[in-house]
Amino acid sequence: MRIFATFRIALRALRRNKMRTVLTMLGMIIGVGAVIASVSITSGAKQQVEQQIASLGENMLLIFPGSFSSSGARLGWGNWHSLKLPDAVAIQTQIDGVTAVSPENRTRAQIIAGNQNWNTSVQGESPEYLQIRQWGLAEGEIFGPEQVRTAAKVCVIGQTVAKQLFPMGDALGQMVRIRDVPCQIIGILNPKGLSPMGSDQDDVVIVPYTTELKRINRETWLDVILVQAVSSAAMPIVQQEISSLLVQRHHLKPEGERDFVVRSQEDIAQAATTTARVMGVLLAGVAAVSLIVGGIGIMNIMLVSVTERTREIGIRMAVGARGGDILVQFLIEAVTLSLIGGGIGIASGMGVSTLLSSITEWPTVTPVLWIIIASLSSAVVGVVSGFYPAWKASRLDPIEALRYE
Amino acid sequence: MNPVIKLDNIRKTYQTGEVEVHAVRGISLDVMPGEFVAIMGSSGSGKSTLMNTIGCLDRPTSGGYFLDGVDILAQSRNDLADIRNRKIGFVFQGFNLLSRTTALENVEMPMLYSHRGASAREQRKNALRSLELVGLAQRADHKPNQLSGGQQQRVAIARALVNHPSLLLADEPTGNLDSQTSIEIMGVFQKLNDQGITIVMVTHELDIARYTKRNLILRDGLVVKDEPVPNRLNAESELSHLREAHQAIKLTA
Numbered sequence: 113m114r115i116f117a118t119f120r121i122a123l124r125a126l127r128r129n130k131m132r133t134v135l136t137m138l139g140m141i142i143g144v145g146a147v148i149a150s151v152s153i154t155s156g157a158k159q160q161v162e163q164q165i166a167s168l169g170e171n172m173l174l175i176f177p178g179s180f181s182s183s184g185a186r187l188g189w190g191n192w193h194s195l196k197l198p199d200a201v202a203i204q205t206q207i208d209g210v211t212a213v214s215p216e217n218r219t220r221a222q223i224i225a226g227n228q229n230w231n232t233s234v235q236g237e238s239p240e241y242l243q244i245r246q247w248g249l250a251e252g253e254i255f256g257p258e259q260v261r262t263a264a265k266v267c268v269i270g271q272t273v274a275k276q277l278f279p280m281g282d283a284l285g286q287m288v289r290i291r292d293v294p295c296q297i298i299g300i301l302n303p304k305g306l307s308p309m310g311s312d313q314d315d316v317v318i319v320p321y322t323t324e325l326k327r328i329n330r331e332t333w334l335d336v337i338l339v340q341a342v343s344s345a346a347m348p349i350v351q352q353e354i355s356s357l358l359v360q361r362h363h364l365k366p367e368g369e370r371d372f373v374v375r376s377q378e379d380i381a382q383a384a385t386t387t388a389r390v391m392g393v394l395l396a397g398v399a400a401v402s403l404i405v406g407g408i409g410i411m412n413i414m415l416v417s418v419t420e421r422t423r424e425i426g427i428r429m430a431v432g433a434r435g436g437d438i439l440v441q442f443l444i445e446a447v448t449l450s451l452i453g454g455g456i457g458i459a460s461g462m463g464v465s466t467l468l469s470s471i472t473e474w475p476t477v478t479p480v481l482w483i484i485i486a487s488l489s490s491a492v493v494g495v496v497s498g499f500y501p502a503w504k505a506s507r508l509d510p511i512e513a514l515r516y517e
Numbered sequence: 518m519n520p521v522i523k524l525d526n527i528r529k530t531y532q533t534g535e536v537e538v539h540a541v542r543g544i545s546l547d548v549m550p551g552e553f554v555a556i557m558g559s560s561g562s563g564k565s566t567l568m569n570t571i572g573c574l575d576r577p578t579s580g581g582y583f584l585d586g587v588d589i590l591a592q593s594r595n596d597l598a599d600i601r602n603r604k605i606g607f608v609f610q611g612f613n614l615l616s617r618t619t620a621l622e623n624v625e626m627p628m629l630y631s632h633r634g635a636s637a638r639e640q641r642k643n644a645l646r647s648l649e650l651v652g653l654a655q656r657a658d659h660k661p662n663q664l665s666g667g668q669q670q671r672v673a674i675a676r677a678l679v680n681h682p683s684l685l686l687a688d689e690p691t692g693n694l695d696s697q698t699s700i701e702i703m704g705v706f707q708k709l710n711d712q713g714i715t716i717v718m719v720t721h722e723l724d725i726a727r728y729t730k731r732n733l734i735l736r737d738g739l740v741v742k743d744e745p746v747p748n749r750l751n752a753e754s755e756l757s758h759l760r761e762a763h764q765a766i767k768l769t770a
Contacts, residue, residue: 124618128617423613426613427614427626428630429598429601430572430574430607430613431627431630431676432599432601432602432603432630432631432680433602433630434594434599434630435594437630510574511574514574514613
């Protein structure tokens with residue numbers, strides 16, 4: 113018995129009852145379609161979150177000042193001025209696998225340029241900041257080590273700030289006043305978009321950290337130290353070494369409370385993608401339920417079909433079909449039904465998610481893996497739900513079957 | 518010459534509830550190649566059971582059956598299917614064609630289950646040749662509901678012949694046909710028999726049985742009469758007689 117010929121017989125049998133075939137497939141179409149559509153939407157969302165997290169920087173570690181207890185009152189993270197400039201220098205010089213360090217001190221300040229003014233975040237950074245954050249310049253250049261050493265009155269501004277202060281777009285080379293300190297704009301950053309938390313990363317002015325600490329904010333401590341590790345594999349070791357170095361520098365007990373915390377980008381990513389993972393588990397549940405429902409529909413119709421075609425089965429057996437031939441015929445019919453249904457489901461799921469993303473501007477991605485999973489599980493549903501009816505057909509007695517009206 | 522069918526004291530007992538029904542109570546029978554046998558009998562005489570046994574669709578309760586020298590009772594379910602496919606062609610009273618399937622595809626069907634591995638094109642060629650044999654090649658693409666009863670029965674005969682069986686079994690082949698078409702079908706059978714095909718046919722019509730060579734009469738599961746047919750009718754001449762008669766009363770042009 114040729115598979116191809118059997119396949120043709122199956123298609124012919126399905127075509128004979130178009131309405132019934134379509135309705136049976138509808139179960140699979142809706143089930144698979146819903147799964148593909150929701151997978152596309154969630155993986156689109158997940159990809160967006162991942163992109164945003166990647167936009168924070170590459171292989172980045174963040175060191176925040178820690179919490180501490182003061183007379184029994186425990187203060188939260190970041191409320192202690194425990195991080196100082198020498199810490200950053202020590203990290204840079206004493207730890208292997210660190211490619212760049214930027215000591216950051218930030219404040220909010222009013223900035224004035226001509227008759228425009230704007231309140232924004234002013235960050236003191238090292239020149240390596242752009243490398244750590246994977247951020248490029250649209251125009252001009254970043255300040256160099258010499259300008260850091262001399263606490264030069266220069267700044268690099270984000271796109272949002274450039275638009276607000278210089279609507280005409282001629283920001284480069286202009287002077288701005290940051291808290292009475294006149295600074296020259298030597299560079300304009302590329303657009304970076306929103307952070308994972310939704311804040312505008314382009315609403316920023318970057319000055320040398322020395323300028324920030326000595327002239328603008330006049331503080332002696334750092335809000336955060338940004339560190340870039342040489343590779344993502346090196347990050348756990350670097351993270352650990354920074355911890356021990358700071359414990360030593362801050363004269364802390366090795367097992368005691370720490371006045372700093374080292375966070376990696378992955379920690380942040382993990383938190384952000386947890387939701388997506390929960391969604392994924394839920395989806396798998398929905399997928400299983402809808403495939404079972406689709407499978408029951410197919411089994412039901414196949415049982416009806418076997419009963420209806422008892423006589424046909426009898427004829428086929430009389431002219432020499434073995435039980436196995438009949439089994440394969442009905443099995444292929446069920447699998448054809450479920451595969452075509454699954455295929456249409458995949459196509460319509462992708463169609464729906466594309467439509468949705470064009471309406472709502474949510475990004476959607478249909479992972480190839482899920483297309484394969486959907487196709488495979490359609491086939492499995494076909495085999496599982498078709499087997500019992502097909503087996504029943506193959507066990508028919510030819511004489512009884514021929515007599516059946 | 519070895520017999521095509523050799524039945525040795527075949528018995529078949531059905532258990533229906535409390536009662537045992539003896540459908541066949543010991544039939545022995547030899548059918549030689551080239552024979553044309555009609556099995557007759559009233560309903561309940563056991564002729565259907567006998568046909569099902571000969572057709573390898575049913576197993577006797579006891580006895581022996583050799584088809585073409587093969588011990589049928591020793592075969593498995595699958596082997597019986599293969600024997601039906603290779604050695605036996607079935608023609609049924611109700612034609613038993615697959616509806617919404619062309620005549621050609623109906624005739625091709627037995628070849629789907631033969632494990633000879635003929636290509637699709639070969640199958641098509643064989644099926645067409647078989648249809649030609651019954652004079653229906655020009656209707657190959659018609660579906661059963663587009664064919665008359667006689668034509669449907671010819672398609673069924675073509676299907677029965679397509680795997681070149683050594684035995685053609687017909688169960689009331691003219692039961693659903695009018696008298697003229699019945700004679701036409703008997704003409705087809707006579708022609709096939711002349712070409713050497715062995716035919717065993719069940720019928721309850723005496724005049725149809727007169728086209729065969731040997732008549733077997735069953736009663737209560739036993740053969741009560743087994744004799745060659747005297748004054749065998751020739752379908753072709755009978756048909757021309759019938760046409761003349763019809764012409765006389767202007768039934769046909």
